[in-house]
Amino acid sequence: MTKTCTFTLDGKTIPFEEGETIMEAASAAGVYIPHLCHHPEFKPHGSCKLCTVNIGGRLGAACTNRAADGMKVESETEALNADRRALTQMLFVEGNHICPSCEKSGNCQLQAVAYHLGMMTPHFTHFYPARDIDASHPDVLIERNRCILCELCVRASRDVDGKNVFGIGGRGIKSRLIVNSASGRLADTNMSVTDRAAEVCPTGAILRKRHGFTVPIGKRLYDHQSIAEVPVAGMKEPRRD
């Protein structure tokens, strides 16, 4: 189907197919809207709120709002980016994100978004929450200190792997990534290192064991380009690794 409908994003005309979200249409057009919980392979989640844009005077998530013909959308405004920066800072202080020793550094979307948004400090007081590591699985590690509750692993395990290994337990600030096994341990699930859920984490919360730091500095995804510059092969292609 040819694209006949358009909307404007920061003044730029963006074509879209009927049913596409603002995020999908923008990505297909090569325009970056900051996001963390969105992934083109999975159903929109709308939880991180980083992709909040101004849609004809009201605020909405670009990943959940469908594009409409003639719509005027603003994304790269000072106010929206300030909000995004504050949201990112809150994500940093709510967890324990120690980039200097994290194997995901250079490939981490949270870190890359922070750089993109010009986040210079965490700004807010660190919570330093006590979170645990689940190293019980022979090939996959859960590092809850770095979890931002985007639920990409939940969606990947449920919708792609068909295993339903992950879930979110608790409420509010006590929300946490949980594992659907009687013991709560990853070792007691049918999770496999080849599962989509093992690869989809945008931070370093779910990792393949024993592979950390094997990619040298200079060869990592965001070493030479910002997250906004990472080429998008197509709307259905992931922007990240």
Add this chain to the structure above:
Amino acid sequence: MAFPLETAAHAANLRRVVIEPVSRVEGHGKVTILLDAHNKVHQVRLHIVEFRGFEKFIQGRPYWEVPVMVQRLCGICPVSHHLAASKALDIIVGARQLTPTAEKLRRLMHMGQILQSHALHFFHLASPDLLFGFDADVAKRNIVGVAAVEPEVARKGVLLRKYGQEVIRYTAGKRVHGTGSVPGGVNKNLSRAERVELLGQIDTIIGWSVEAVGIIKNLFIDHAALYKSFGRFDSNFLGLVRADGALDLYHGGLRATDAGGGTIFDHADYQNYYEYIHEEVKPWSYMKFPFIVEKGTEAGWYRVGPLARVAQCDFIPTERADAERIAFKAFDGGAALSAPLGYHWARMIEMLHAAEGIKELLLDNDLSGGDLIVRGERHLRGVGVIEAPRGTLIHHYRVNEDDQIVSANLIVSTTSNNQAMNEAVRQVAMQYLDGRQLTEGLLNHIEVAIRAFDPCLSCATHALGKMPLEAELVDADGSVIDRLSRDTV
């Protein structure tokens, strides 16, 4: 046990002079001197006032993270920790023999580290004392002062360090806190183009290193009485040597010799270092006091670092550095071998060795090989030892079946020199301060003695929950009224 001048009999009645912070060293420390009304010295202590705790907080971390995490101990010699941890984890992942590319790339990284750290110490930190005098005007006694008076010396010092940092960047990805070494090998090789680029400057670097050895050698010749006696004391030495007795800063067996050059042990397998070295804790310092088990706490303390290594090795496997080693050992019948300021001379000989070694390695095609990582049978325990710029560095880890660190023990070079540094400042205090009116210049003599060891105080304090605490309530006459103590955990 307590050493002479370690603890005054009646501390409460004495005047306390504090040098805080000790400047031009890495990390935070202070020296306290207790004097009586006649300026007679009764107690001198080097205190390490910072606390790091790495041994504790890496517990539970995945083991492959450790080489990157523990190097944050230090901003000057992170490569040493990066490699010592990697070597320990090599054992854990069953990589007892690395590929030639991996081993040579790590050796190159380490040579870059030795070069930059030694240049930093000699030119930036120590040269102001050596060039201007220990009690020179404090406003001039710094690297800016050196640049003003001896601009070529300062320039070469800065560029020597820069070159070492570049070697690190090429091999580890960053000048400081890179990620090049991983358990079982390395994550990159060096392209031919990169090697050619580094080789372009290496002859200049070697030439400047020869000049640097000449600077300190001439200072020893011109001021022999001062340089050979300043803070002098005898001690045991400890360091790695290659199987043939050569100086090897990356790998080898442990050699310990006594003050007379007699062998205490030789080519000891460092996987069992704890059979040879124990650590003592004292209530007044966060830094532990290691000692050679066979000789006990009183006589078993030792020196590590350039002086120990150059004094102990049978030869240096690069030509110019070995010629300088021979001259160093022959100076005044071996007078430089037990002198704290001999550290500077030995350090520059090692810098020359590193420069020569970098050239040898850069000409080796193995550096551009593609076989980077090996793995073998898993083990739950591994020890890695390397000769860091400041001396023998020991990393010891245990992991569980889930790949998490269970325990760690780090014996850092500066920790090994703890007693020796205390001994040096006490000697200097007796030689220069005792009975005299203290001045800034005299107090700087104390710092000169500490600086000779190039201490890295922030590297050296890790134990958590192991320190014995002892509080004493003392009356004006020095009598203990009450005592409260918590034993070692």
